[in-house]
Amino acid sequence: MPLDWPIQLCVFSTAATYIASIITGNVSQVDRLWTLLPTIYTAYYALLPLFPTYQPFLLFPYNPLGSTDYNPRALLMFAIVFLWMCRLNYNAHRRGLFNPKGEDYRWAVLRKQIPPWLFQIVNLTFISAIQNVLLLLLGLPTRTVALFQPRSSLETSDYVLASLALLVLFLEFTADNQQYAYQTYKHAFLAKEKGATDVKPYDESKQWIGARLSWTPDDARRGFITRGLWRYSRHPNFACEQLFWWIITFFPLLASGPPNLPTNADFPPLRIIIHALQFPDLHHPLLNGLRTNLLDAGLILLPGASHSLLFLFSTLYTEAITSSKYPIAYNAYQKRVGMFQPSMTAIKAIALKFSGKRAQQDVDRLVWGDSQESKKE
Template identity: 50%
Template sequence: MAPLLSTLARGISPTLQWPVKFCLYNAAAAYILSIITGNVSQVDRVWTFLPTIYTAYYALLPLWPNQPRLFFFPYVPETVHPELVQRFSPRALLMFGLVFIWMCRLTYNTWRRGLFNPNDEDYRWAILRQKIPTWLFQVFNLTFIAFIQNIILFLLGLPTQIAAVQQPDKLSTSDYVLATLALIDIAAEFVADNQQYSFQTYKRLGVHAQNEWPGARIKWTPADAKRGFVTRGLWAWSRHPNFFCEQSFWVIINLFPLLAPEWPSHSVVSPNSSFIPLWPLAPALVLCTLFFSSTLFTESISLSKYPEAYRAYQKRVSMFVPFLTPVWGLLLRLTGQKEEVDRLVYGQDVDKDKTQ
């Protein structure tokens, strides 16, 4: 495999050579481990780390040697433009800092849910196994679970690669605005995670957890537990506020180099270019496509478990964008369905004025 990777590397940008090799090795390792263990959630366990590793590589280009010191050790080929390894890009460093904070949040949430357990597997894969033939699931495992997911994680680092190539002297107004939005987004996703975890704890144990997480000090009721899924807090505005924030975060990261004054005409590698390529939008577009398709599958499972209540939830609350939820409420009011839908979604013990 190494000679093949070396051949492929010679045909791509020097700053992408190590990340591409790292991505393909990880994909191969994920597939091999899934066959050995019978558990296909190998990528899930490193999802929280890989985008940060790719981002760190681009943001810290001046630190890496020209040759790998150890297997998997990052390096920068001698063919890389000299200016890229002489000083750090402040924009790339800022993006790395934000992605590192994102990693800390996701790692904590993954840890407390027990998903780092080697025996744990995403429940959706078990359901998919039952729906399709074994041979087709293994094809899906090889192509999508192992390789395509790793490629998506590789793509999430590309905006930082563009920022590193731009080599700005200082941060611009757009950098400060986007950084603020990214931090707000991470905080909102942390609250959504806390509310979901708090609800699931109450649903499983029947009592409120002693630890109260920020944004999750909600007094769950037996009606909430009987319903089976969370519809309060941020979840009253979006059926998947955590997914909405996740997609929003990577869209924001994608916009850093694209809204910068240096884009697209000023960069170290291709100065004064008047051509505006579309490929830099790929990371955000691919991730949003993945989340949309994955959410459809997740909701089909929820709908099979709670057919009446979850169908009402879909009518009442937007899938992602919270600003659309009041519109759905207005449409239900106009059709005379709002009172019944609210009863199913929010429960009879909820003040109707709070569901307007």
């Protein structure tokens, strides 16, 4: 069964991360696997001919269908996901995520909000199980390509989607770097303001190009970043992350071979549809065929949709925590800047103009600051 080995790995990963979280008291075990598992599942399907046709022992990857040819589209998808992994691993490493004692700050907040027994239920179901299943789903678009689509040359849609994916990765890398540079500046500035002498001063030259923004004391005291890409989206990194996996999801859907999105060629002429609807013997097969095509395409959309749903609820919870820390300033930021889409930022800017000049100035002051350096950008 083509899903046999990925399911084995998913079950093992779920059990291992849950047991490790109980032993260590740290529930960020799955967080560390986010940087690896989607690439492993993608690589498995893209490189399926590499593996033996039998499984010598449990958890050893194998090729149950005996595939002997590589699919160029699947290999391209693997290369793009590998670059995604490199970016995420780099950012996770410098943030200390691979430190065995490091834990996502949101889990510490959640521990204080719910009883211990309920937290353990969340740990087993959502943190360990559901997230591992989602990581498996992210490899399914490559499965669709590798197992069901022709092993033909790359098409125009492949080149367009690959280019978009690289652009999104670049923007996400830039957003990560801007956030990292801001946090470095903020901690150095606030430490100096408190009289600490054991914190290294902020060095702009050590930051990546694109993240060397002219931070101001207003930025540090505000507590959260509103400059660079974060001026147009409250979570540009999250927006890019979702968009990246939607692009991966659309590789099989935009290809010319099935299963793909239905095209005009999949629908009979209107006169035949009208004629078929008058006779049950004709319209039942017609509707069943269309239903099958739409259902296949809908199932392929599941990874992207599930990923976006997770990020939506995760972002809402993250913002609730940030709002509790900076209630006035972050509320102003929410009024001025969209959660994900820059288009919502433009709409919010127009809406603020109708709320009065004084209200707009108050929001802008809280979001951008009063210093002249803030007004230059």
